[in-house]
Amino acid sequence: MSLVDLVMPKMGESIMEATILKWHKQPGDAVRQDETVLEIATDKVDSEVPSITEGVVEEILYQVNDVVPIGSVIARIRTSNGASVAAPVQAAANPVASPTPAPAPAQYNHGAVAATFANPGSPRFYSPLVLNIAANEGVPLSELESIPGTGNEGRVTKKDILQYIADRRNGHAPAHAAESVYAPSTTVSPVTPSRTESPSRSVQETGISAPQPMVIQSGNVEIIEMDRMRKLIAEHMVRSVHTSPHVTSVSEADVTHLVHWRDKVKQEFEKRENTKLTFTPLFIEALIRCIKKYPLINSSVDGDKIIIKKDINIGMATALPSGNLVVPVIRNADQLNLTGLARQVNALADNARQGKLRPDDTQGGTFTLTNVGTFGSLLGTPIINQPQVAILAVGAIKKRPVVLETSEGDAIVIRHMMYLSLSYDHRIVDGSLGATFCSAVARELENFAPDRQF
Numbered sequence: 001m002s003l004v005d006l007v008m009p010k011m012g013e014s015i016m017e018a019t020i021l022k023w024h025k026q027p028g029d030a031v032r033q034d035e036t037v038l039e040i041a042t043d044k045v046d047s048e049v050p051s052i053t054e055g056v057v058e059e060i061l062y063q064v065n066d067v068v069p070i071g072s073v074i075a076r077i078r079t080s081n082g083a084s085v086a087a088p089v090q091a092a093a094n095p096v097a098s099p100t101p102a103p104a105p106a107q108y109n110h111g112a113v114a115a116t117f118a119n120p121g122s123p124r125f126y127s128p129l130v131l132n133i134a135a136n137e138g139v140p141l142s143e144l145e146s147i148p149g150t151g152n153e154g155r156v157t158k159k160d161i162l163q164y165i166a167d168r169r170n171g172h173a174p175a176h177a178a179e180s181v182y183a184p185s186t187t188v189s190p191v192t193p194s195r196t197e198s199p200s201r202s203v204q205e206t207g208i209s210a211p212q213p214m215v216i217q218s219g220n221v222e223i224i225e226m227d228r229m230r231k232l233i234a235e236h237m238v239r240s241v242h243t244s245p246h247v248t249s250v251s252e253a254d255v256t257h258l259v260h261w262r263d264k265v266k267q268e269f270e271k272r273e274n275t276k277l278t279f280t281p282l283f284i285e286a287l288i289r290c291i292k293k294y295p296l297i298n299s300s301v302d303g304d305k306i307i308i309k310k311d312i313n314i315g316m317a318t319a320l321p322s323g324n325l326v327v328p329v330i331r332n333a334d335q336l337n338l339t340g341l342a343r344q345v346n347a348l349a350d351n352a353r354q355g356k357l358r359p360d361d362t363q364g365g366t367f368t369l370t371n372v373g374t375f376g377s378l379l380g381t382p383i384i385n386q387p388q389v390a391i392l393a394v395g396a397i398k399k400r401p402v403v404l405e406t407s408e409g410d411a412i413v414i415r416h417m418m419y420l421s422l423s424y425d426h427r428i429v430d431g432s433l434g435a436t437f438c439s440a441v442a443r444e445l446e447n448f449a450p451d452r453q454f
Contacts, residue, residue, distance in 0.1 A: 316370075377395055
């Protein structure tokens with residue numbers, strides 16, 4: 001008999017922790033190899049963790065809703081095999097090399113943070129998620145160190161820092177918080193008090209929100225608790241608006257040639273390529289050509305530095321049956337032809353709706369496309385998917401009478417028209433670039449070759 005450690009598997013390069021959603025097995029339950037033991041969540045993606053051996057669950061070390069670092073032992077399984085089984089267990093689960101998680105990525109490279117990771121005796125580990133939230137909200141390391149942690153060994157969890165930030169905005173933060181120097185290396189919140197500000201200053205002077213009164217519901221109402229994904233979406237959207245000053249430019253495109261061409265070839269395309277041809281890969285093609293002309297649109301911000309991404313990884317907002325939203329990413333989209341884009345679009349959309357996305361499928365996006373026209377909307381003003389600096393919304397395609405200039409004069413004709421709206425981060429994308437890029441995408445769609453081969 002021997003005990004085999006089941007560890008939290010590494011789900012992606014930038015993912016350092018996961019939340020336990022549900023245990024399928026309890027202590028004393030028999031488990032087969034590759035049978036699901038528990039479900040976990042990383043950001044917006046849910047995954048199943050299978051057993052890497054056959055035996056009986058001896059011990060469960062974490063409970064539902066616990067946030068667990070990658071590589072931590074989460075359960076132990078008693079097997080009838082010898083002790084030699086324990087060696088391949090960690091390799092199968094792919095944990096980190098040591099119990100100490102890897103250093104935080106460059107998104108929050110404050111000097112003090114780097115020093116913390118450089119010092120083996122550092123008392124606390126901060127996950128990249130916690131560090132990014134701290135950077136976006138203007139919480140320096142000295143203040144982060146003072147936040148009580150409820151995680152394993154006193155670690156600060158996402159819940160801890162979000163609660164701390166909420167308390168600070170409501171005036172309940174410790175006195176030293178108002179005296180901290182706000183100097184993160186990435187974006188900061190609109191409210192950045194200086195060292196000399198007094199906690200007694202007025203709301204108008206500091207910009208800090210006053211405590212919100214409790215809302216007393218009356219009348220015929222139904223109160224619905226947000227599910228986990230909706231809470232994550234809400235936090236992500238609020239954080240994006242607080243991080244980036246949003247500006248939206250709108251263009252109109254005559255997509256008649258594109259619509260007629262797709263109608264003509266879609267059946268043959270599906271028969272030959274064994275995948276459907278939707279409008280999305282055609283939109284992505286136009287986006288890619290314009291991103292290559294205006295590379296600043298494909299970037300992110302790190303403090304006072306602009307990081308221009310050489311890879312073009314297009315995120316496509318996808319609605320789930322639950323009504324929630326997820327953004328799977330087509331990596332290196334510029335290296336794919338139309339057929340490759342169509343396959344990727346359909347595969348990612350299907351996996352998203354069936355709950356089969358891998359954590360890496362939603363990571364690394366550099367620009368996002370959202371199709372609000374799918375739901376009948378003519379126009380949208382989308383919120384930027386951080387840390388990107390722009391997102392394009394395409395509206396419904398509608399037949400409308402328009403004035404067409406011809407060699408014989410102006411004529412009123414029926415055309416397929418569509419609105420495009422680009423929201424962008426005004427810290428680095430000015431109105432001239434934003435409007436030019438949006439118009440460029442519209443022109444690409446209008447100039448679609450009606451005699452094109454696929």
